[in-house]
Amino acid sequence: MIRDDKEFSACGLFGVMDRSGRRFNGEMAIRALKNMSVRGNGLGAGFAVYGLYKDFKEYYCLHVMIQNKDLDVKKKVDGFLAKNFDVVYDEEIPVNENSKTVDPPMFWRYFVHPKSHGENISDDDYVIKNVMYINTKIKDAYVISSGKNMGVFKGVGFPEDIADFFMIEEYKGYIWIAHTRFPTNTPGWWGGAHPFCILDWTVVHNGEISSYGTNKRYLEMFGYYCTLKTDTEVMAYIFDLLMRRQRLPIEVVAKILAPPMWDQIDLMDEKKRRFYTALRMVYSPLLVNGPWTVIVAHHGEMFGLTDRIRLRPITAGEKGDLLFLSSEESAIRAVCPDLDRVWTPHGGEPVVGRLSSGALKRVVR
Amino acid sequence: MKLKSHLLPEFIVERIESRCNKCGVCVKQCPWEVYRWNEDGTDIIIDYTKCVGCQRCVVYCPNKALIVKPYEGSYRPNAYWTKEVIMDIKKQAEQGGVILTGTGNDKPYKVYFDHIVLNASQVTNPSIDPLREPMELRTFIGRKPDHLEVEFDEGDYIIKTEIPPNLVIETPIMFAGMSYGAISYNAFLALAMAAKEFGTLFCTGEGGLPKDMREEYGSCAIVQCASGRFGVDPEYLNCAAAIEIKIGQGAKPGIGGHLPGEKVTEKISETRMIPEGTDALSPAPHHDIYSIEDLAMLIYALKEATNYEKPVFVKIAAVHNVAAIASGIVRAGADAVVIDGFRGGTGASPKIIRDHVGIPIELAIASVDQRLREEGIRHKCSIIASGGIRNSADVVKAIALGADAVYIGTAALIAMGCTMCQKCYTGKCAWGICTQDPELSKRLNPKIAAKRLVNLLRGWSLEIKEMLGGMGINAIESLRGNREHLRGIGLEEWELRVLGIKGAGE
Numbered sequence: 096m097i098r099d100d101k102e103f104s105a106c107g108l109f110g111v112m113d114r115s116g117r118r119f120n121g122e123m124a125i126r127a128l129k130n131m132s133v134r135g136n137g138l139g140a141g142f143a144v145y146g147l148y149k150d151f152k153e154y155y156c157l158h159v160m161i162q163n164k165d166l167d168v169k170k171k172v173d174g175f176l177a178k179n180f181d182v183v184y185d186e187e188i189p190v191n192e193n194s195k196t197v198d199p200p201m202f203w204r205y206f207v208h209p210k211s212h213g214e215n216i217s218d219d220d221y222v223i224k225n226v227m228y229i230n231t232k233i234k235d236a237y238v239i240s241s242g243k244n245m246g247v248f249k250g251v252g253f254p255e256d257i258a259d260f261f262m263i264e265e266y267k268g269y270i271w272i273a274h275t276r277f278p279t280n281t282p283g284w285w286g287g288a289h290p291f292c293i294l295d296w297t298v299v300h301n302g303e304i305s306s307y308g309t310n311k312r313y314l315e316m317f318g319y320y321c322t323l324k325t326d327t328e329v330m331a332y333i334f335d336l337l338m339r340r341q342r343l344p345i346e347v348v349a350k351i352l353a354p355p356m357w358d359q360i361d362l363m364d365e366k367k368r369r370f371y372t373a374l375r376m377v378y379s380p381l382l383v384n385g386p387w388t389v390i391v392a393h394h395g396e397m398f399g400l401t402d403r404i405r406l407r408p409i410t411a412g413e414k415g416d417l418l419f420l421s422s423e424e425s426a427i428r429a430v431c432p433d434l435d436r437v438w439t440p441h442g443g444e445p446v447v448g449r450l451s452s453g454a455l456k457r458v459v460r
Numbered sequence: 461m462k463l464k465s466h467l468l469p470e471f472i473v474e475r476i477e478s479r480c481n482k483c484g485v486c487v488k489q490c491p492w493e494v495y496r497w498n499e500d501g502t503d504i505i506i507d508y509t510k511c512v513g514c515q516r517c518v519v520y521c522p523n524k525a526l527i528v529k530p531y532e533g534s535y536r537p538n539a540y541w542t543k544e545v546i547m548d549i550k551k552q553a554e555q556g557g558v559i560l561t562g563t564g565n566d567k568p569y570k571v572y573f574d575h576i577v578l579n580a581s582q583v584t585n586p587s588i589d590p591l592r593e594p595m596e597l598r599t600f601i602g603r604k605p606d607h608l609e610v611e612f613d614e615g616d617y618i619i620k621t622e623i624p625p626n627l628v629i630e631t632p633i634m635f636a637g638m639s640y641g642a643i644s645y646n647a648f649l650a651l652a653m654a655a656k657e658f659g660t661l662f663c664t665g666e667g668g669l670p671k672d673m674r675e676e677y678g679s680c681a682i683v684q685c686a687s688g689r690f691g692v693d694p695e696y697l698n699c700a701a702a703i704e705i706k707i708g709q710g711a712k713p714g715i716g717g718h719l720p721g722e723k724v725t726e727k728i729s730e731t732r733m734i735p736e737g738t739d740a741l742s743p744a745p746h747h748d749i750y751s752i753e754d755l756a757m758l759i760y761a762l763k764e765a766t767n768y769e770k771p772v773f774v775k776i777a778a779v780h781n782v783a784a785i786a787s788g789i790v791r792a793g794a795d796a797v798v799i800d801g802f803r804g805g806t807g808a809s810p811k812i813i814r815d816h817v818g819i820p821i822e823l824a825i826a827s828v829d830q831r832l833r834e835e836g837i838r839h840k841c842s843i844i845a846s847g848g849i850r851n852s853a854d855v856v857k858a859i860a861l862g863a864d865a866v867y868i869g870t871a872a873l874i875a876m877g878c879t880m881c882q883k884c885y886t887g888k889c890a891w892g893i894c895t896q897d898p899e900l901s902k903r904l905n906p907k908i909a910a911k912r913l914v915n916l917l918r919g920w921s922l923e924i925k926e927m928l929g930g931m932g933i934n935a936i937e938s939l940r941g942n943r944e945h946l947r948g949i950g951l952e953e954w955e956l957r958v959l960g961i962k963g964a965g966e
Contacts, residue, residue: 303584303585305585305931305932305933305945306938307942307944309938309939309940312833312941312942313941315833316836316838317836341607341608344610357596357598366618369619370610370616370617370619373619373621375937376604376623377604377608379935379937379940380940380941382935382938384938385585385932385938386585386932403934404588404934406585
């Protein structure tokens with residue numbers, strides 16, 4: 096494991112979505128990240144692809160990382176999964192052994208369906224529970240991706256090396272989000288690269304969360320345990336808790352993570368003031384403080400958001416059905432020079448791209 | 461039979477003769493009769509054996525002619541049989557009673573606050589300058605639902621979930637319960653005035669709330685319902701912002717209270733609803749609470765009496781099983797749990813109890829917060845840390861360990877003039893704070909005392925903002941329970957574990 100105790104920070108984020116649901120390969124994502132090479136230092140990069148496994152789209156796909164390619168660990172994972180899921184298909188994720196990555200772990204993907212569990216929880220929550228089990232209880236095994244018809248590919252290296260290792264260009268999807276990393280306070284290890292994923296929620300993040308301890312300990316009350324040694328993981332869990340479990344729309348969730356200042360709230364009309372006051376009162380442990388920008392995706396939706404005082408950059412661009420989000424406008428221009436529109440959203444103002452409901456049905460059902 | 465006292469003096473008074481012009485201010489200021497005129501009124505005689513070290517004469521001497529300092533003479537040095545130990549034995553040999561004292565535990569137990577250091581941002585995240593950017597301290601006290609349901613209606617989001625009553629304070633610092641009776645009317649009023657001006661709350665203690673203060677200060681009062689039930693009636697409960705059931709007090713866990721009859725003046729008698737001149741005895745337990753289910757009944761009786769519009773706090777002393785007790789209290793329906801550590805003050809306590817019962821607030825807060833989280837009920841109540849909060853760093857550390865807000869008592873008294881002489885129980889407070897003597901209590905001008913309190917709150921709040929900004933945090937809620945920003949120095953493994961923090965350098 097590479098340990099990096101230095102304090103640097105500059106991550107590069109990129110996301111692109113075709114809002115008609117058309118699938119395309121990873122070439123744009125790779126090129127955009129290459130354009131932001133100063134935002135990474137070769138200690139982490141990754142990609143999330145939506146609409147990836149259309150032949151298995153009704154099954155959860157678990158991407159499991161096995162440290163040190165330890166087959167005993169894999170056996171434990173196999174045994175655990177066989178006990179709790181019907182595994183309909185599994186294989187080692189094909190990789191290019193000639194890529195420039197150093198000492199990669201083994202990656203295996205399992206297409207699974209929850210066994211009838213008799214527990215009074217949804218399939219999604221059942222999957223989360225079992226993912227948490229593997230991540231916390233089976234040493235050296237980490238589930239890095241656990242959604243349906245999507246997948247995360249990530250590791251230690253420059254983005255082009257990771258893309259080369261996983262042969263990213265072979266894959267197609269209608270949303271790509273990607274990340275190049277400049278590790279800050281957490282070790283540069285394969286599991287610590289972005290995107291972070293729980294079910295079909297993925298997050299790429301630039302920043303350092305100063306409210307980490309508060310956020311993490313609140314999430315623990317709801318059964319989320321942060322195991323991947325980075326503060327970005329909390330983001331993925333917050334979105335899962337608020338958007339999937341509590342069914343709050345991103346427009347509301349944005350105001351929980353990055354609420355307006357009390358000075359502003361106090362000047363709002365009665366109705367709005369009550370709303371924001373209640374939101375800040377109840378969800379204060381989920382205010383995400385410090386400098387951050389995230390791009391988040393789940394099926395049918397991609398959005399970008401920055402912290403309440405916008406201490407990290409984000410730019411949005413549009414071209415026809417394509418929506419781009421990135422740390423830098425230059426990365427968007429590099430892959431799409433003639434944009435219809437380009438803009439910089441305010442802190443706490445989400446930029447949201449959505450599939451039409453018809454297109455969404457084609458992707459997930 | 462009166463025995464000859466073997467006690468040594470505690471303080472000595474030195475007068476700089478060249479400065480003293482025999483003006484007599486010291487004679488007037490000292491309620492302990494240290495100073496008196498000689499027979500022909502030409503000189504002032506000093507009996508320093510009566511001096512308690514309150515420094516009133518020193519501050520008010522117009523010629524700065526006085527020095528009051530600990531009496532240096534002592535017994536043969538002995539690390540075990542210290543001067544204090546010997547003196548306490550002699551006192552009891554002479555009087556055969558319980559030794560009383562005031563203020564909080566003054567023994568040199570480990571101060572955990574002083575073994576915890578704070579974080580600051582460097583490079584990877586920017587520190588935030590509170591002089592340029594908003595820095596938010598607004599805090600809500602009360603029970604929160606575990607989620608909100610929202611509905612989109614005419615272009616606006618509306619909250620559908622019903623939210624239990626919460627209190628808003630503009631800084632996470634409130635004034636702890638100090639009763640009218642224990643402290644003077646002027647001191648009590650000053651606390652109310654300062655709380656109102658600054659947008660925070662004060663707790664009445666168990667002496668009721670004078671009727672003439674209800675209209676103006678009820679909305680910033682936490683009214684206490686203690687084991688003596690003094691001053692409790694529907695109007696008292698309903699005029700307040702919140703109700704606090706006082707089970708225990710950090711300075712004297714397991715012990716009741718006793719306001720001697722001579723302090724029960726006409727106004728106190730009216731406020732406490734007891735006959736003038738009778739002793740006001742608060743039993744050690746509430747005689748209707750012998751178990752947790754009895755507590756639940758009182759909590760809901762108070763909620764019924766106030767139409768479920770007021771948060772109900774429960775205050776306990778920090779003792780060995782504080783985490784389990786707090787969990788029970790939250791499950792019994794309390795909206796806030798006040799944990800009072802063993803440094804918490806008192807107007808009168810047996811010294812042996814004050815100095816030997818209870819646990820440090822830092823450890824208590826950490827274990828209560830952790831337990832409530834493990835049980836998934838942390839959001840169902842607020843935690844208020846009380847007992848020995850000395851400065852804004854203590855506030856920040858208490859919040860990072862898991863408190864929502866703090867109570868200050870001793871610090872507030874010091875702001876008004878208290879010098880920690882520990883003679884609160886005598887009723888002769890030279891500073892007009894802890895006394896019902898009209899001559900003494902009028903020394904404290906409530907407006908001026910309130911000004912000092914507001915200044916203190918402002919000073920601490922500014923410092924909290926500086927510390928938050930340094931950590932890259934711009935809202936106090938992002939500090940709450942955020943132990944990542946704390947590191948321990950000079951702590952054992954078990955202490956770090958209980959506090960839930962890493963050691964410095966880790």
